[in-house]
Amino acid sequence: MRRAIDVRDLRYAYPDGTVALHDVTLQVEPGECVGLLGPNGSGKSTLIRHLNGILPERLTEVGGGVAVMGETITRDNIGQIRRQLGLMFQDADDQLFCATVREDVAFGPQQLGLTPGEVADRVQRALEEVGLVELGHRPPHHLSTGEKRRACLAGVLACEPSILVLDEPTSGLDPRGRRELIALLRQVRATKLIATHDLELVVELCPRSVVLDAGRVVADGPTHQILDDEALMLAHGLERPHILQHRHPH
């Protein structure tokens, strides 16, 4: 069976010599929703950047393999991979680089070589899905943080990827923006890998979690089991969410 994401013994060091990933192995099956947990600097963003070939800088010199939908990423199939795996970055301003929301959502479909009609269709559908049709003409600068995040999501969804990888999707959102985004993500039908500090989001969306610390996978299993392991959580700078504490009164 083809795995959605298959990372084996991935090592990576930044050009200045800092080792960011030590032999990371991670498999995600199609249709799964997996939480990727870990403190700041644990290598989450670095790992995510490997999943669509942004890293390593020189693809042919990869020290471990990353395969997406059964295909090992190489310089030749990278365009193919990026069609299937949508990546949402942490800083929404980095991702919304066009003059208006509508133009930005259209960017991905345009790169796919679709006709203008198909592009317009996809943009409309994506905007409807995230509830931003009315704000399509706005410049990104005039959106709230929550609206920016949803616009980013629309930009990724318009490419219709089968796998969605999100980097800190709820950071910096107010409670309502966070609620809306979680509800949205629940509806999206795609394999999902969510890197986050937001453990309540993980509890709500991800049946399985992986904990990364100092560039190593230190735990991989059912979310409740991992979050209940107080020693593990403390050892890796995480905190048990309050929801769980209320659900399992001692």
Added chain:
Amino acid sequence: MTELIPTVYPVDRPVYRWPAGLKLAGALVMIVGTALAPFAWRAWFVGVAAVLVLLVVAGRLPFRSLLLRLLALSPFVAGVALSAALNPRGSADWRVLALRSGLCLATVLVLAQTTPFSAMLAMLRRVGIPALLVTTLALMHRYLFVLGDESERMRRARASRTFSGDRRLVWWTAATVVGQLFVRAFERAERVYDAMCARGWR
């Protein structure tokens, strides 16, 4: 100054809904005419002024802020006009200079006030301006606000920890802010490139 850029357009007025190409072409004709027409063509200058007043009134443009911006942008005009007034021999009439540049300034301000920048960019693309230049213009406009905010935050953070009025220190502080701004712009450019690639660019 970034707060002076009009970005929200009340689209219920006809002036805002006119096609951007039409407005751009009209403004260009008015500006080139005003800047280059012989001063004997009084009717031209009166006509341009009348059109501008009409647009401001009909479009209900914010008259006060337009006037303030007009005044804020005039020091160079005032300087050259002054030097021309003090040295009348060989100089053009300073009143003509001031009239010409004032009308052109007002035309550009009205254009900028009624036309979204994205529409102007689309026009530039259509008339065959090199794509690299249009992309650069678009990215600059997009991140102007982001960097402007960052710069303001850094300036405030620095100012709140600076207690001495030493001018040398103030200069070094300002230079540090600008240097830091470049580093951030550079790092953001890398992330924007990643984001563009992630959605299939190139």
Added chain:
Amino acid sequence: MHLPDGFIDAKTALATGVLAAAGVGLALRQVRIELPPRRVPLLGLAAAFLFAAQLVNFPVIGGTSGHLVGGALVAALLGPAAAIVVVTTVLVVQCFLFADGGVTALGANIFNMGIVTTLSGYAVYLAVARVLPGLRGRVAALAFAGWCSTMLAAAACAGQLAWSAAVPWRVGFSAMAGVHAFIGLGEGAVSALILLAIARTRPDLLQDSPDRAAPPVGRFVGLGLLAGLGLALFVAPFACPWPDGLESVADHLGFARPAAAPFLPALAADYRWPGLASPGVALAVAGAAGVISVFVLAIAFSRLLVPKPTRPAGREPERPAPAPS
């Protein structure tokens, strides 16, 4: 230095427009050849940076303050071709969004600030930095380059005003040169301080240091010739001992074209005569003295700022965590 509409007449607007379009076209071609795709977004971000940087005030005396113009700085950071594209972008946005600089004067403004400051700034920076090694040399080089580029742009600006018969050369040049001799000092100092600030936090961004790189002269012959031609066109007719005024300019142009090559050397030869009889020679001597003293100032400035040339990377690098998590 932004020329507004109405100060430039039709022939000057046309001439500067053609020069600017050709220069930007050459620069774009150069950028397309040498810029890796990874750096394409940097052009837009650098333009946004320059715009934001120009809003940062440097207090001078009393309530007045100045700000960066940045042609030389951007050229030193990104190379001359990219710098032309960046500064041009800033000027276009300032023109159409802020009405800062006229539409008919856009060509002149792009020529003066986008092409002359960047190319001359880069040439001076490169030349000085190759002679004076290390960070100290680069700081001195950029301080000097900032001043030189400002002066050249001011001269071109005055030349265009005289061409347009808006302000006579003698008045315009002495006013522009007088004011910009001081503005240029500020420009040089601010550019050098910013370069130093960047060198302290991210020295890796300045990696391709000019004292190590081979001189990229060959790649900029076209652009250099263009800038030289423009400067000669706007400034030389007036800097010559020929009579002032527009009527004579047209005549001179007819003569100047076939004799373009000996044009500048002839000028220099004229200025090199020992007698200070003519006011033109006196002006040239004063100018040379000014240039030399600014150069000395730039070196003194760099020695004051950069502690010891033995460790060119600078002290206490306050670089934060090197990579995103």
